[in-house]
Amino acid sequence: MANFNSQKRKNTMIKKTNQANPSPDFVNEESFERMRLPREKDLEQLAMVMQLMGSNQVKVLCMDGTERQVRIPGKLQKKVWLRENDIVIIKLWDFQPSKGDVVWRYLGNQVSWLKRRNFLNKFPI
Numbered sequence: 308m309a310n311f312n313s314q315k316r317k318n319t320m321i322k323k324t325n326q327a328n329p330s331p332d333f334v335n336e337e338s339f340e341r342m343r344l345p346r347e348k349d350l351e352q353l354a355m356v357m358q359l360m361g362s363n364q365v366k367v368l369c370m371d372g373t374e375r376q377v378r379i380p381g382k383l384q385k386k387v388w389l390r391e392n393d394i395v396i397i398k399l400w401d402f403q404p405s406k407g408d409v410v411w412r413y414l415g416n417q418v419s420w421l422k423r424r425n426f427l428n429k430f431p432i
Contacts, residue, residue: 342417344426350407353395353396353426356389356392356393357391358391359389363384365377365409368424370430372429375399377410379411387409389412393412393413394413396419397410407419
């Protein structure tokens with residue numbers, strides 16, 4: 308009986324090592340991820356952070372060339388930390404289009420993807 312259990316352990320160890328060392332075919336494949344882009348119908352657009360105003364207020368330069376004062380909503384305040392020159396998605400308010408909310412912040416590799424796809428042509432980056 309002990310011999311059977313030790314043989315079973317060897318088989319599971321072999322399976323685990325095979326999973327840990329994938330073949331070169333899997334390593335060379337390009338991984339695809341979905342990128343969050345602004346939705347025009349929801350009044351969303353890309354913007355670049357120009358100045359942190361304090362508290363939860365931020366001044367941004369939008370794709371249409373206007374500077375707007377936007378706020379960081381409560382659900383993002385402690386989770387998303389903004390710095391100057393960050394690329395964000397903002398959602399404009401229906402009743403006051405000169406203001407809006409920050410919806411999304413892009414990370415470094417996502418910003419380079421946006422540059423390669425020419426989404427950031429209007430920004431001085």
